[in-house]
Amino acid sequence: MSGSGATGRKQVHLAAQLPGIHNVTVWADPRSRSQIAFDSFQHLARTAERGRFDFFFLAEGLRLREHKGQLYDLDVVGRPENLTQLSALAAVTARLGLAATVNATFNEPYEVARRLATLDHLSGGRAAWNVVTSFDAFTGENFRRGGFLAERDRYARAAEFLATARELWDSWAEGDVRADAAAGAFVRPGAGRFAHHGEHFTISGRFTTPRPPQGHPVIIQAGDSPAGREFAAAEADVVFSKYNRLDEARAFYRDVKSRLARYGRTPDQLKILPTATVVVADSDAEAAAYAEEITRAQVSPQTAIAHLEAVWGRDLSGYDPDGPLPDIDPVPDAQILKGHSLFRRDRDAIARGWRALAGERGLSIRELVIEVSGGQTFVGSPHTVADAIDHFVQSDGADGFVLVPHLTPGGLDDFVDRVVPLLQEKGVFRRDYTGPTLRDHLGLPPRPERTPASKETP
Numbered sequence: 001m002s003g004s005g006a007t008g009r010k011q012v013h014l015a016a017q018l019p020g021i022h023n024v025t026v027w028a029d030p031r032s033r034s035q036i037a038f039d040s041f042q043h044l045a046r047t048a049e050r051g052r053f054d055f056f057f058l059a060e061g062l063r064l065r066e067h068k069g070q071l072y073d074l075d076v077v078g079r080p081e082n083l084t085q086l087s088a089l090a091a092v093t094a095r096l097g098l099a100a101t102v103n104a105t106f107n108e109p110y111e112v113a114r115r116l117a118t119l120d121h122l123s124g125g126r127a128a129w130n131v132v133t134s135f136d137a138f139t140g141e142n143f144r145r146g147g148f149l150a151e152r153d154r155y156a157r158a159a160e161f162l163a164t165a166r167e168l169w170d171s172w173a174e175g176d177v178r179a180d181a182a183a184g185a186f187v188r189p190g191a192g193r194f195a196h197h198g199e200h201f202t203i204s205g206r207f208t209t210p211r212p213p214q215g216h217p218v219i220i221q222a223g224d225s226p227a228g229r230e231f232a233a234a235e236a237d238v239v240f241s242k243y244n245r246l247d248e249a250r251a252f253y254r255d256v257k258s259r260l261a262r263y264g265r266t267p268d269q270l271k272i273l274p275t276a277t278v279v280v281a282d283s284d285a286e287a288a289a290y291a292e293e294i295t296r297a298q299v300s301p302q303t304a305i306a307h308l309e310a311v312w313g314r315d316l317s318g319y320d321p322d323g324p325l326p327d328i329d330p331v332p333d334a335q336i337l338k339g340h341s342l343f344r345r346d347r348d349a350i351a352r353g354w355r356a357l358a359g360e361r362g363l364s365i366r367e368l369v370i371e372v373s374g375g376q377t378f379v380g381s382p383h384t385v386a387d388a389i390d391h392f393v394q395s396d397g398a399d400g401f402v403l404v405p406h407l408t409p410g411g412l413d414d415f416v417d418r419v420v421p422l423l424q425e426k427g428v429f430r431r432d433y434t435g436p437t438l439r440d441h442l443g444l445p446p447r448p449e450r451t452p453a454s455k456e457t458p
Contacts, residue, residue, distance in 0.1 A: 012393050012429045013271055013400030013442065014420075015099070016048040016412055017057045023075050023373075024277065026297045026406045035076045035408055038088060043409035045089050048096055051416035052430050054441040055097025055128055055218075056089065057402060058082045062103055063139045065339035067306055068315065072337065074303050083115050090123035097438030099128035099220060105154055106134060106143045109164035109201055116217045117169060117209040125213030125437035130220040130240070133158050138338045155227045157200045162219065162235055164196045164203070172211040215447035218438050224252075232270065233259035237444055240402060241274040244377045249274060249397035271442055276377035276401040280414045284380040291376040294406050299373060304366040307373075310337035311347050311354070321366040325358050377401075385415075386422035393428070 018041060019025040027035060034040050045056045060082045065072040082100035089098055098119060102112050112129075120127035133154035134140065140148060149157060176191040195204035221236035223229065232239045233256060243249040257267045279294060281287035299307075301321035309316050312326065313334030319326055330351045358368045378385045392398055405411020423429035439446055 014053045015055045015402040017404045019404045023298050040409040047412045051420045055099045057099040060101040063339050095433045097126045101130040104158040104161040113165040113168040117212045120212035128218035160198050160200045168207045171207045234263045238271045244274040244276050246397045271399040273402050279376045279379045287380045291379040299370045304369040307369045322364045382418040
């Protein structure tokens with residue numbers, strides 16, 4: 001079986017995400033500490049490394065969200081820049097992969113390729129890039145590019161952006177750094193030379209940074225549209241999936257994996273990792289009660305109304321979050337919550353679905369938002385959670401999970417201390433790292449071949 005260990009069973013891949021982009025984080029919890037201080041990032045990263053996770057992931061937005069014209073601060077607002085933070089973490093971790101979201105719409109290939117190559121060098125081959133695009137002119141205003149790129153073109157730009165970055169990484173060959181004191185030559189004369197001429201980028205010159213230890217940093221992608229899935233099948237090493245219910249997850253898994261063959265790739269060369277939350281306690285009943293408490297903290301009355309307003313496109317602050325849904329229709333194309341990817345498409349259809357669900361189940365506004373938010377993914381005793389994760393992976397719902405704890409920075413401690421050992425006992429999770437690089441952890445080819453566009457220049 002692909003990706004199987006000595007037991008013949010698929011191996012589980014685990015990653016950790018510092019929460020905060022959406023309402024997962026319960027920042028008001030008394031056990032929660034700083035969302036900005038380096039100590040918080042360090043604690044969570046070291047916990048993930050102690051648990052032998054593949055990588056630590058930081059998401060990022062390029063503009064603070066606004067709700068009805070005001071800063072949307074029900075969730076965590078404001079975080080240090082990703083690559084800078086991960087560069088610091090490279091010094092206090094030894095094996096853990098370090099994955100950063102970097103936008104391919106509002107950046108340039110030379111700059112991003114250089115910074116990612118630097119992170120890979122600093123970490124000894126542990127860098128990863130989550131390639132994302134921006135869909136809205138609202139974010140573009142921060143870059144004086146509002147509306148400059150049609151949404152249908154964003155993957156075309158991202159694909160060329162990635163191809164250009166790879167050409168830059170490949171502009172240095174093995175052995176280009178000669179450091180030959182006798183000959184007085186430090187580098188081969190053709191080192192770093194590149195020229196790219198495309199629809200979105202026409203650049204040429206010399207790339208400053210020698211080829212990274214991994215050849216190319218690991219590429220991550222999270223798109224769910226047909227174009228996003230195709231981009232992942234062609235270009236990505238890891239896909240973040242939103243599907244953490246087994247039936248939906250298996251359908252996504254089959255669809256994306258089936259696209260790989262036309263790009264000459266095998267199923268092992270792309271890992272599918274849904275985001276997931278975990279609640280662990282001594283018993284299943286205790287965990288269920290705690291999970292309900294967490295979910296209600298994540299979906300406060302204010303959060304419930306804000307999510308409803310994002311779908312309805314109108315001010316609903318006069319409605320009781322513990323009362324029924326409004327009997328008025330959504331406002332077409334009205335955007336109450338800006339800079340948020342949730343609820344931006346098919347809002348009429350979403351509203352109809354929410355009405356049907358609330359009517360069928362007798363749900364209040366807040367109960368409905370809790371229901372559609374998905375709640376907690378894995379809930380139970382350590383044995384229950386370990387069994388559920390293993391079953392999900394062995395059933396081809398995923399290759400593993402990106403765990404998003406509700407507390408910063410201690411939210412993964414119980415999982416690492418109580419669940420990871422059980423996965424190890426099952427023979428489906430590593431007891432130690434077997435190589436130094438993130439590609440090693442993921443079972444990917446150690447160093448991709450240099451691209452044809454970057455043949456050596458004499």
